[in-house]
Amino acid sequence: MRKSQRGQSEQSIQTRLLQAIFEQRMPPGARLTEEALASAFDVSRTTIRQVIARLSQDGILVKLPNGATHVASPSRHEAQQLMVVRRMIEPEIVKILASKAADICFDELSAHLNDEDRARRDGDRGSLVRLTGEFHLHLVRLTGNQVLIRLMTELQALVCLAILLYANGDDGCPVQEHRRIVTAIKKQDGASAANLMLSHLEHIERDLKLDEKPVLHISEALTWLGQREASLARS
Template sequence: MKKSQRGQSEQVIRTRLLQAIFEQRMPPGARLTEEALAATFDVSRTTIRQVIARLAQDGILVKLSTGATHVAAPSRREAQQLLVVRRMIEPEIVKILAENAATLSFTELSAHLALEDRARRAGDRGTLVRLTGEFHLQLAQLTGNKVLIRLMTELQALVCLAILLYASGDDACPPDEHRKIVTAIKKKDGSSAAAMMLHHLDHIERDLRLDDKPTVEISEALTWLGQRQRTSAGS
């Protein structure tokens, strides 16, 4: 096998780690080691070290003074602060999209909503959680604003970790809330879209609670990542 066919780029590894978080396979507070990740992705520890540094810079991973690296575990207060920032940003995102609705393509967003519906009907909670999180990222991507996209990626990953820690329900994104927001955007009704987004974020916050604990293990996440790696290498 050629060297170029082995391993993954830093961007791909970062994306897959984020996907593991979005699907709630990567438990908050779990310790990650360079050795385990390097073996999982078939790359050097130097590559993994760079990925960890970037995710730590984004606040998604936490590097301790001892040198250990852990998945972030937002406190209740931090989760509330994250949602405060999202309330400031996301209503403005949908307003911008509504103002420019005539020039935008909603094909990918409509396809994404169909995937959410499919995952919900199948009872695939992990995929549904990832997709409902990615919906918010897709809205940011439609603006074409790279700063917003980076910020929303960080915020969404941390909120997913907070949901895994504290959510009391199985679905913080009830059916049709996303679709109603998109419909308002398409109708160029920015005010309604913004109000719906605020209601949606309020729903997410109400679903958070302190007494839930993560039930997944880091070994499960590494197994899942390894399976994805082998599937990718064989394709």
């Protein structure tokens, strides 16, 4: 992976931007500029241009004809389409994992579930939103299927933006739903794991609505990104 001259690599910048989306710090529809992002990450605008191009290709950022770049803002209809695709894919993912559960190391996934529990206990909503979204990415990574991994990363980012726009509650992933899915996978019960996943996704979709939008500002997200990079540079 090509490195930037001063700051982070293109891949690490993409990861940080996705984290900002998963933690619901990056507001849907916000305008991003190469200059602001280059300053936040202390990299060249050329590096940022490459990042924007990749995330635009994935549909997470949107480049307008006038050259402006915005964070994607899925419509309610688009959010429904995203969930249709997830209902098609994710029950099959857990079936695959259940079929080879004897050969899978679940240590990282178990640690992740513990992190979710800790975030709930601490009332750390930003981390909890990120972690509950990343749970689904942990599952798909265990398949080792790179096509599925790329697809699920894009879907999860867009669904996080839809949740930020339309979700009725603080958390579309109630306590124990993730653990029940993992337990079924470990028991090699693919049918139960698939049904639990389908029910879980339907719960998330029911939590989406149109009439409330949080008031967020892109300046807050850029400040957060800059502070994180400065902290990493000092460590």
